[in-house]
């Protein structure tokens with residue numbers, strides 16, 4: 320069975336690969352399992368050194384990886400460079416972890432109790448196509464730091480940087496069998512990893528629908544699961560905000576990565592008294608988004624990932640939108656930046672579009688802003704724009720989402736925890752919190768009697 324990988328900006332073939340099936344997934348689990356005892360036994364300082372070497376090797380290949388990722392996803396090269404920088408930083412950050420896996424000592428009668436963070440065994444990483452190597456690195460680095468071997472199943476649409484990573488890890492000295500990449504369909508190779516009794520944990524990023532089936536499948540063997548799923552995040556703009564700054568930033572919070580971002584602030588709520596003025600600024604800023612060839616250094620938005628996905632995104636826009644930008648003609652899965660005036664009940668405001676389409680919705684006061692922001696099954700991300708510091712904190716505490724920013728739309732950093740409330744998932748990636756998802760607490764009591 321072969322797999323054809325396309326370049327979304329040209330629709331040309333980028334690679335032809337062998338397609339793995341369920342038996343290949345099983346083989347990868349067996350390899351990982353046999354590598355586990357030795358990997359676990361590597362002394363913490365040596366594991367740290369290996370992770371630093373891996374970060375160095377990735378840094379050396381950063382430009383090649385960025386070009387490959389840009390071509391495979393259709394993302395602007397400047398974005399891809401930034402993302403590969405984050406991949407390197409993620410490995411450097413977690414390289415410090417093996418020597419800091421501290422436990423507690425707990426005073427109890429008759430002796431002493433102490434806790435250890437123990438690795439669990441093989442972990443399966445199932446990742447999406449929107450930030451392929453970046454999201455994979457958020458799982459790979461803490462898993463390897465915690466002493467677990469991994470089987471990574473990237474999305475079939477974008478497997479190329481994951482395959483490069485497998486080679487780079489070996490060259491950097493990560494022992495054979497510790498990093499295994501399986502390129503095959505989610506429905507067979509992915510599903511086999513989820514049900515496999517030798518897989519101790521599944522770390523997944525993708526749609527809420529598939530996340531639900533993974534949680535159900537993992538329940539059969541009581542696997543640990545972390546899920547980073549969809550979002551429908553709110554960008555709350557109060558009338559007392561720096562409206563020019565908020566409007567200039569808002570398009571990039573939806574149209575970056577062509578809207579294919581689980582953190583996309585795709586519901587822009589604006590206080591009624593500032594609504595008309597803000598719309599004018601927002602349309603002007605959206606008109607300025609540079610859409611085109613991902614290889615061009617100046618490009619800010621590329622095409623969508625596939626023809627099928629463009630069909631889905633198109634289905635969200637009927638009638639004449641408030642604003643429709645321009646996109647290249649000809650080959651490529653292009654879709655223009657689109658702004659739609661909506662209510663919070665409209666489909667565009669309820670479902671994740673995962674494309675460059677934003678809903679703009681007015682609100683009357685703070686109470687209504689919070690209610691509308693929370694009227695969604697999702698709870699991943701969001702922004703609050705106001706000059707009133709007390710209100711910023713009040714609203715940040717009231718919005719049911721895992722990752723928020725005030726007077727900024729930036730919420731993903733290597734050192735800070737990332738993850739969702741409600742149906743956006745559970746568990747945290749990045750920061751020191753991610754390590755908790757890759758180890759188990761063991762309590763040992765030693766009698767002194």
Ligand code: NDP
Pocket residue numbers: 445446447448449472473474475476503504505506509510513524525526527529530532533547548549550580581671672673
């Ligand atoms: P999916 O959730 O289908 O895919 C994510 C990953 O899961 C891929 O590697 C996929 O494999 C794999 N997978 C699919 N089915 C199974 C299964 N039954 N068992 C195990 N693994 C499985 O996302 P899509 O690519 O189809 O995108 C659909 C929608 O999901 C988007 O429009 C968007 O709304 C949302 N999404 C959210 C993301 C996020 O960052 N939270 C990322 C991507 C999508 P493969 O594709 O190779 O078959």
